[in-house]
Amino acid sequence: xxxxxxxxxxxxxxxxxxxxxxxxxxxxxxxxxxxxxxxxxxxxxxxxxxxxxxxxxxxxxxxxxxxxxxxxxxxxxxxxxxxxxxxxxxxxxxxxxxxxxxxxxxxxxxxxxxxxxxxxxxxxxxxxxxxxxxxxxxxxxxxxxxxxxxxxxxxxxxxxxxxxxxxxxxxxxxxxxxxxxxxxxxxxxxxxxxxxxxxxxxxxxxxxxxxxxxxxxxxxxxxxxxxxxxxxxxxxxxxxxxxxxxxxxxxxxxxxxxxxxxxxxxxxxxxxxxxxxxxxxxxxxxxxxxxxxxxxxxxxxxxxxxxxxxxxxxxxxxxxxxxxxxxxxxxxxxxxxxxxxxxxxxxxxxxxxxxxxxxxxxxxxxxxxxxxxxxxxxxxxxxxxxxxxxxxxxxxxxxxxxxxxxxxxxxxxxxxxxxxxxxxxxxxxxxxxxxxxxxxxxxxxxxxxxxxxxxxxxxxxxx
Amino acid sequence: xxxxxxxxxxxxxxxxxxxxxxxxxxxxxxxxxxxxxxxxxxxxxxxxxxxxxxxxxxxxxxxxxxxxxxxxxxxxxxxxxxxxxxxxxxxxxxxxxxxxxxxxxxxxxxxxxxxxxxxxxxxxxxxxxxxxxxxxxxxxxxxxxxxxxxxxxxxxxxxxxxxxxxxxxxxxxxxxxxxxxxxxxxxxxxxxxxxxxxxxxxxxxxxxxxxxxxxxxxxxxxxxxxxxxxxxxxxxxxxxxxxxxxxxxxxxxxxxxxxxxxxxxxxxxxxxxxxxxxxxxxxxxxxxxxxxxxxxxxxxxxxxxxxxxxxxxxxxxxxxxxxxxxxxxxxxxxxxxxxxxxxxxxxxxxxxxxxxxxxxxxxxxxxxxxxxxxxxxxxxxxxxxxxxxxxxxxxxxxxxxxxxxxxxxxxxxxxxxxxxxxxxxxxxxxxxxxxxxxxxxxxxxxxxxxxxxxxxxxxxxxx
Numbered sequence: 006x007x008x009x010x011x012x013x014x015x016x017x018x019x020x021x022x023x024x025x026x027x028x029x030x031x032x033x034x035x036x037x038x039x040x041x042x043x044x045x046x047x048x049x050x051x052x053x054x055x056x057x058x059x060x061x062x063x064x065x066x067x068x069x070x071x072x073x074x075x076x077x078x079x080x081x082x083x084x085x086x087x088x089x090x091x092x093x094x095x096x097x098x099x100x101x102x103x104x105x106x107x108x109x110x111x112x113x114x115x116x117x118x119x120x121x122x123x124x125x126x127x128x129x130x131x132x133x134x135x136x137x138x139x140x141x142x143x144x145x146x147x148x149x150x151x152x153x154x155x156x157x158x159x160x161x162x163x164x165x166x167x168x169x170x171x172x173x174x175x176x177x178x179x180x181x182x183x184x185x186x187x188x189x190x191x192x193x194x195x196x197x198x199x200x201x202x203x204x205x206x207x208x209x210x211x212x213x214x215x216x217x218x219x220x221x222x223x224x225x226x227x228x229x230x231x232x233x234x235x236x237x238x239x240x241x242x243x244x245x246x247x248x249x250x251x252x253x254x255x256x257x258x259x260x261x262x263x264x265x266x267x268x269x270x271x272x273x274x275x276x277x278x279x280x281x282x283x284x285x286x287x288x289x290x291x292x293x294x295x296x297x298x299x300x301x302x303x304x305x306x307x308x309x310x311x312x313x314x315x316x317x318x319x320x321x322x323x324x325x326x327x328x329x330x331x332x333x334x335x336x337x338x339x340x341x342x343x344x345x346x347x348x349x350x351x352x353x354x355x356x357x358x359x360x361x362x363x364x365x366x367x368x369x370x371x372x373x374x375x376x377x378x379x380x381x382x383x384x385x386x387x388x389x390x391x392x393x394x395x396x397x398x399x400x401x402x403x404x405x406x407x408x409x410x411x412x413x414x415x416x417x418x419x420x421x422x423x424x425x426x427x428x429x430x431x432x433x434x435x436x437x438x439x440x441x442x443x444x445x446x447x448x449x450x451x452x453x454x455x456x457x458x459x460x461x462x463x464x465x466x467x468x
Numbered sequence: 469x470x471x472x473x474x475x476x477x478x479x480x481x482x483x484x485x486x487x488x489x490x491x492x493x494x495x496x497x498x499x500x501x502x503x504x505x506x507x508x509x510x511x512x513x514x515x516x517x518x519x520x521x522x523x524x525x526x527x528x529x530x531x532x533x534x535x536x537x538x539x540x541x542x543x544x545x546x547x548x549x550x551x552x553x554x555x556x557x558x559x560x561x562x563x564x565x566x567x568x569x570x571x572x573x574x575x576x577x578x579x580x581x582x583x584x585x586x587x588x589x590x591x592x593x594x595x596x597x598x599x600x601x602x603x604x605x606x607x608x609x610x611x612x613x614x615x616x617x618x619x620x621x622x623x624x625x626x627x628x629x630x631x632x633x634x635x636x637x638x639x640x641x642x643x644x645x646x647x648x649x650x651x652x653x654x655x656x657x658x659x660x661x662x663x664x665x666x667x668x669x670x671x672x673x674x675x676x677x678x679x680x681x682x683x684x685x686x687x688x689x690x691x692x693x694x695x696x697x698x699x700x701x702x703x704x705x706x707x708x709x710x711x712x713x714x715x716x717x718x719x720x721x722x723x724x725x726x727x728x729x730x731x732x733x734x735x736x737x738x739x740x741x742x743x744x745x746x747x748x749x750x751x752x753x754x755x756x757x758x759x760x761x762x763x764x765x766x767x768x769x770x771x772x773x774x775x776x777x778x779x780x781x782x783x784x785x786x787x788x789x790x791x792x793x794x795x796x797x798x799x800x801x802x803x804x805x806x807x808x809x810x811x812x813x814x815x816x817x818x819x820x821x822x823x824x825x826x827x828x829x830x831x832x833x834x835x836x837x838x839x840x841x842x843x844x845x846x847x848x849x850x851x852x853x854x855x856x857x858x859x860x861x862x863x864x865x866x867x868x869x870x871x872x873x874x875x876x877x878x879x880x881x882x883x884x885x886x887x888x889x890x891x892x893x894x895x896x897x898x899x900x901x902x903x904x905x906x907x908x909x910x911x912x913x914x915x916x917x918x919x920x921x922x923x924x925x926x927x928x929x930x931x
Contacts, residue, residue, distance in 0.1 A: 055701070059701045059705070060702070060705075062572070062577070062698075063579070069577065070576055070578070073576060099883070113524050113536055114524060114526050115755065116753075116895070206671075207898060208670070231898040235898070235899075238518070238522045244523075283836045290579075291670075293722070432670050436697070437668050437693075438697075
């Protein structure tokens with residue numbers, strides 16, 4: 006039995022090796038190595054990220070800076086020698102933040118660090134002030150009696166969990182998505198939440214929020230975690246806590262921006278392509294280095310490193326999505342426009358989780374594509390990337406509309422997200438938060454992945 | 469020779485031991501142990517710090533909160549059972565910050581995180597905007613040609629060094645003390661400096677600054693380090709960088725506040741006392757937890773832990789100084805008022821360097837006091853505190869006027885300051901930055917020190 010098991014194992018491994026070996030020639034594997042090493046040593050992604058975050062800065066969709074970012078991306082894709090560079094229009098609900106300030110008034114006056122959530126309406130020009138009612142969770146707020154918050158400010162103090170894969174985000178973000186609606190249903194005149202954040206620094210984290218037809222819109226805000234602690238301590242000590250709040254924002258109706266796209270054209274199947282990218286827009290508070298300048302810079306650089314060595318069989322397309330932060334509007338436009346030929350996508354991966362090391366690689370493909378996946382994984386291993394065999398990758402947020410409309414071959418190059426939510430959507434998301442060495446590793450991982458997906462014998466497909 | 473050297477060494481040690489043993493009885497040493505253990509386990513200092521930073525919050529001298537802090541301190545000293553509690557007036561130049569905002573205008577508009585330095589004048593109501601000229605050091609600015617900054621904003625980008633003893637602060641703070649004066653001499657209309665800070669977070673660090681008679685006053689500000697990096701990158705890349713700036717502050721003339729003092733009265737020499745304390749005021753941006761709520765809370769608690777066990781021979785006096793941040797005004801008033809009897813001070817130590825672990829103990833006393841010092845050091849050793857034998861301690865900032873007016877016996881319980889300047893004088897100086905376990909260790913160290921200094925046979929004195 007033991008011998009037979011061993012024999013089966015050896016045969017299976019040999020067969021697997023043989024199949025894998027057929028996907029890529031020795032020459033191709035040498036090219037992969039060449040690309041990996043070049044990308045691992047190149048400053049290109051760092052230079053691009055530095056330029057975007059310094060010379061353009063924050064990139065809220067529809068702003069002058071957003072227009073500058075589109076021009077920046079187009080110019081740099083052209084300068085990098087992409088075979089085709091073009092833009093595609095995307096529309097979105099345009100929104101601006103003009104002013105935000107707040108104070109704790111009672112029992113002692115002190116500044117309160119908060120920020121308006123995206124899409125929040127303004128307070129009256131002179132602001133508003135009211136008593137704060139504390140809830141530990143969104144569900145606690147939902148369970149509050151009708152009318153119990155009349156004239157008050159609802160405050161949810163839910164603490165996000167820190168983990169490498171950011172699994173704390175989903176549970177925490179519920180209060181951002183619908184907290185203001187639930188608070189308004191109970192009569193609240195404003196909404197505050199603890200930031201969706203793992204940080205203990207005094208930055209408020211913004212992010213998208215939503216209203217619901219038929220429910221009164223109220224100002225929606227997030228407070229910095231130390232301020233959330235302060236509010237909770239005061240309230241739990243039995244004080245009547247009164248806060249004043251002044252938020253000035255504007256809903257500008259439908260805005261327009263552009264997905265910026267660059268492609269290196271494939272030699273055998275030019276219509277087929279690997280889609281990599283990030284989103285070009287950012288929130289207005291920081292300079293969008295981690296979210297998502299890094300994704301923009303490293304996927305641009307990865308494609309360039311491939312093209313420096315060869316044009317693969319299939320095209321490499323870098324898509325820099327517009328208006329992700331306001332609701333994936335660039336991605337929706339892209340996948341709608343390209344609906345008829347989504348099966349040309351042989352692999353898709355978005356980098357939108359900062360730029361800490363890529364520690365794992367995961368696919369979401371049909372069985373016939375798995376030998377290619379395993380060969381890619383083998384070539385990522387020298388970068389310290391482990392292979393996750395679950396074959397159920399989600400990809401980045403801008404791939405959600407793709408997944409919703411077709412069975413696409415989706416990949417995740419999992420970045421270590423342990424610290425990501427310390428900075429996410431804050432003023433503190435600035436260039437210095439990116440480690441140049443880690444950015445190189447990210448770039449190399451994307452380059453290896455994109456080259457091999459584009460150059461494999463088998464055209465990969467989704468489940 | 470060898471034998472004789474050994475003999476001398478042994479005799480010296482024995483003599484030294486004998487002398488030390490005479491300073492404290494076995495019973496006294498048992499009491500020291502009891503106090504050390506009680507303080508190491510007590511939450512009292514944490515409770516006091518929590519109450520001060522939460523219920524009072526920021527404590528800029530002269531504000532309503534400053535008045536609340538004085539009332540808070542008096543109430544808590546009384547509640548802790550101090551034998552005497554009183555206040556002593558201190559006057560200071562009162563100053564307020566009302567508004568501060570700034571933007572980089574060119575080459576791309578983006579927020580600039582800065583703060584007015586203490587004592588800064590306002591910009592015009594509508595703000596000002598001008599080109600920024602970069603200097604790496606104060607000396608570079610001083611060397612600039614006369615008139616070369618006419619109509620411009622001077623910006624010094626000096627980077628502070630991180631170290632356990634904060635030795636980077638002195639060199640860095642020169643630009644805060646006199647940068648605005650030097651900039652004005654060259655014709656600048658405003659002054660910006662990189663924060664005196666070791667942090668990479670986007671907080672600007674405020675702090676005292678000065679003008680000079682005969683030199684035009686210009687607005688004086690510090691920018692957060694990531695913003696200083698951004699300005700330097702833009703300027704070094706060859707861009708003409710224009711910044712707009714709006715600072716609204718007010719000089720309110722002479723203000724009044726109070727040193728708050730509590731004393732446990734000594735049994736044999738009640739007029740003689742150990743002085744421990746911190747400063748009650750704080751900057752307005754944070755809640756003054758590290759600077760200096762911790763010093764206030766831990767010295768109050770240390771004295772109480774001693775009194776729970778005994779009244780020592782000499783008094784223990786906790787002095788909570790007023791208006792330190794604006795120029796040691798409480799300390800100046802205290803040591804002036806008590807000028808005639810400063811030789812009653814048998815030991816003085818101020819905690820004003822955060823609340824990371826006390827890692828070392830150092831004296832500044834005459835030779836006759838050294839046996840007491842060594843016995844204290846031996847009783848601090850179980851807390852992980854090493855003895856520094858240099859005998860040249862500086863003590864805290866509020867002891868500077870004492871040192872300047874007399875030869876007082878001064879002590880330093882050196883806190884680990886490696887991270888202190890990440891938070892110092894920022895909005896991020898909040899309760900969560902203090903580790904409750906480390907605060908207990910600090911409290912125990914101060915309690916051991918104060919008890920032994922007050923209860924020693926020898927009255928210690930300065931050099």
